[in-house]
Amino acid sequence: MGTEIPMTTPDPKAFSLDINDPEDAELIEYFLGELPDRVDSITIAASHDDFEELGRIAHQLKGAAPGFGFPEIGSAAASLEGEIRSLDDTTKDIETVRAQVEGLVSLCQSYINKKP
Amino acid sequence: MHDEHTDHLDTTPIVLLVDDSQFVHRLLDARLRSESIHLIGEFDGKTGFERAVSSKPALILLDLDMPVMDGFETLRVLKEDQTTRNIPVIVLSGMNSSQEKVTAFDLGAVDFISKPFELTELRSRVRSSLKMHALLEMLSQKAQIDGLSGLFNRSYFDDRLKEEYDRAIRHGHPLSIALIDLDHFKSINDTFGHPAGDTVISGVANIIIQESRSIDIACRYGGEEFVIIMPETDPHQAYTLCDRIRTHTESMSWASHPSRSVTLSVGVAGECDGSSISCTPSALVELVDRNLYQAKQGGRNTVKATYMSGSPIDIAKAG
Numbered sequence: 201m202g203t204e205i206p207m208t209t210p211d212p213k214a215f216s217l218d219i220n221d222p223e224d225a226e227l228i229e230y231f232l233g234e235l236p237d238r239v240d241s242i243t244i245a246a247s248h249d250d251f252e253e254l255g256r257i258a259h260q261l262k263g264a265a266p267g268f269g270f271p272e273i274g275s276a277a278a279s280l281e282g283e284i285r286s287l288d289d290t291t292k293d294i295e296t297v298r299a300q301v302e303g304l305v306s307l308c309q310s311y312i313n314k315k316p
Numbered sequence: 317m318h319d320e321h322t323d324h325l326d327t328t329p330i331v332l333l334v335d336d337s338q339f340v341h342r343l344l345d346a347r348l349r350s351e352s353i354h355l356i357g358e359f360d361g362k363t364g365f366e367r368a369v370s371s372k373p374a375l376i377l378l379d380l381d382m383p384v385m386d387g388f389e390t391l392r393v394l395k396e397d398q399t400t401r402n403i404p405v406i407v408l409s410g411m412n413s414s415q416e417k418v419t420a421f422d423l424g425a426v427d428f429i430s431k432p433f434e435l436t437e438l439r440s441r442v443r444s445s446l447k448m449h450a451l452l453e454m455l456s457q458k459a460q461i462d463g464l465s466g467l468f469n470r471s472y473f474d475d476r477l478k479e480e481y482d483r484a485i486r487h488g489h490p491l492s493i494a495l496i497d498l499d500h501f502k503s504i505n506d507t508f509g510h511p512a513g514d515t516v517i518s519g520v521a522n523i524i525i526q527e528s529r530s531i532d533i534a535c536r537y538g539g540e541e542f543v544i545i546m547p548e549t550d551p552h553q554a555y556t557l558c559d560r561i562r563t564h565t566e567s568m569s570w571a572s573h574p575s576r577s578v579t580l581s582v583g584v585a586g587e588c589d590g591s592s593i594s595c596t597p598s599a600l601v602e603l604v605d606r607n608l609y610q611a612k613q614g615g616r617n618t619v620k621a622t623y624m625s626g627s628p629i630d631i632a633k634a635g
Contacts, residue, residue: 227346234339259381263410264339266432267347274432 217269224269231268232312239308246301249294254301255284261304270311276304329374329446333357334364334390335408336382340431344377347435351442361385365393368400374449375442378425380409380416388423395424402452404445408433462536464514465521473535473543480533480547481597484590491593492546492554492586495604496524496561499579499616501540512572520565520580527561543604551586551629555621558582562619583608584621595624 217224238257245253261277280300283293331353333344341357348355356371358364362385368376376394380387387407394400407420410431417428426448427441460472468476477493484491498504498520505513517540524534524542533545546554559582566579583604587593595603603624611620621629 223346223349227343230342231339256383259410260337260339263431264337264343267343267435268339271432 227268231265231270235308235312239305239312242301242305242308246298251284251297254297255281258284258304273304273307273311276300276307280304328352328354329450330354330356330371331375331377331442331446332364332368332371332373333377334359334361334367334382334387335377335379336360337379340379340408343433344438347433347438348442351439353442353446361387361390361393364390365397365400368394368403369397372399373403375445376403376405377429377442378405378407380407380411380420388419391420391423391425404449406441406445464517465536465542466518467521467524467542468533468535470535470537473533473537473545476533476535477545477597477601480545481593481600484547484587485593486590488589488591489548490550490553490586490588491590492549492551492584493600493604494544494546494554494558494582494584495537495601495608496520496542496544496558496580496582497608497612498540499581499612504573504576504578508573508576512570515572516570516578519568519570520578523564523568524561527557527564529557532557546586549586550588551584551621551623554584554586555619555629555631558584558619558621562617566617579617581608581611581616582619583611584619585624586621587624593624600624 217228219225219228238261242254242257244250245257258277258281262274262281265271265274265277280297280303283297283300329352331348333341333355334357335341336359338359341359345355345357353375356367356373358367361382364376364378367373378387378390378394382390385393387409391405391407394403394405404426405424406427406429407417407425408429408431409416409420412430420428426445429438429441460468462469480491483489498516501513501516504516517536521534521536521542524544528534528544528546531547532549533547535543535545537543544558546557549557562580562582566577568578570576570578583606585600585603585607603622603626607620607622611618614620621631623629
């Protein structure tokens with residue numbers, strides 16, 4: 201696991217949304233419900249070195265995750281997107297991208313595992 | 317999301333979200349639920365544009381980074397199309413560079429919201445754009461209305477005449493127009509005062525509205541002159557309609573001058589078949605003006621109607 205999340209049970213303070221608010225709780229639940237599919241897509245795209253698809257998923261997570269109360273996922277996705285977009289095909293540092301993918305995936309996984 | 321087909325009859329504004337991310341649709345659906353809007357959505361630029369044409373939203377929230385047809389291209393298409401040109405567009409983007417923002421505004425966006433969304437800011441910007449749109453709509457409607465008579469004004473007439481004229485020619489349909497002038501109006505103003513004159517103007521405007529049909533376009537042409545565009549109407553039918561306005565006006569009793577009736581003269585010109593129209597909109601106006609002049613010369617309180625060629629219509633046929 202690349203990133204340590206310092207909690208073992210769902211803690212409202214871990215979200216920037218309020219889990220006791222019905223609307224916030226609905227969004228958190230939706231996001232966590234969708235996240236495993238996204239993680240699978242990231243893993244598959246990474247295994248095929250499909251940087252375009254990786255960039256697309258990272259871009260969407262960057263824009264959406266903070267709104268669902270997961271700013272850390274948003275930041276990790278932003279770093280990954282930046283890494284992919286800043287490098288052209290000839291100089292692409294695949295190892296750095298892989299490390300960032302791993303970080304993002306493990307971060308997502310840690311939230312999925314702690315799903316309320 | 318709401319379905320505009322089930323409840324579009326109320327006045328709740330439709331907001332169209334065009335974004336390829338299901339997350340964003342879900343997020344905005346929840347976050348804008350408490351707003352008085354119907355949120356509808358599409359996932360790419362092409363269907364987003366088509367939905368804008370068919371649903372006529374009051375606001376479009378448009379993502380920039382979409383596959384196939386990106387947000388800038390979609391914005392360009394929206395602003396080039398007559399039916400969607402005036403719909404305000406707020407650009408949503410995670411790119412957030414100044415250049416992106418400048419390009420979005422240059423292409424006609426009214427606002428820019430950065431992703432990730434700050435909730436209060438998102439709602440405020442949506443509300444503000446909807447309010448501005450409603451005010452602009454009201455203003456543009458008011459700019460077409462004559463304050464005293466409540467009829468359309470002269471500039472609206474100029475625009476609509478050209479449209480109706482082109483339509484009649486294109487489809488070969490009938491078209492007539494009428495120019496109405498109150499007889500001896502100056503003496504009403506001089507004798508009974510301008511408030512009495514104003515009452516006559518708005519009273520005759522009411523008669524015109526009562527006697528004309530929903531397809532007719534009644535306008536105040538200026539001073540004591542009115543003009544009616546009558547689509548799908550041949551000059552015989554136009555004559556009959558205008559003669560009803562004439563007799564109705566003549567029979568009216570006016571509170572500020574009960575013993576002084578008001579009469580009007582009318583010039584009418586039209587064609588039964590739009591494909592035989594050979595003059596221009598301005599030549600048509602000149603012709604009805606000539607017919608009006610002849611109605612005045614013929615003793616006033618009368619309707620003078622001709623074909624666009626200038627040849628007189630058969631009054632007996634008009635009934």
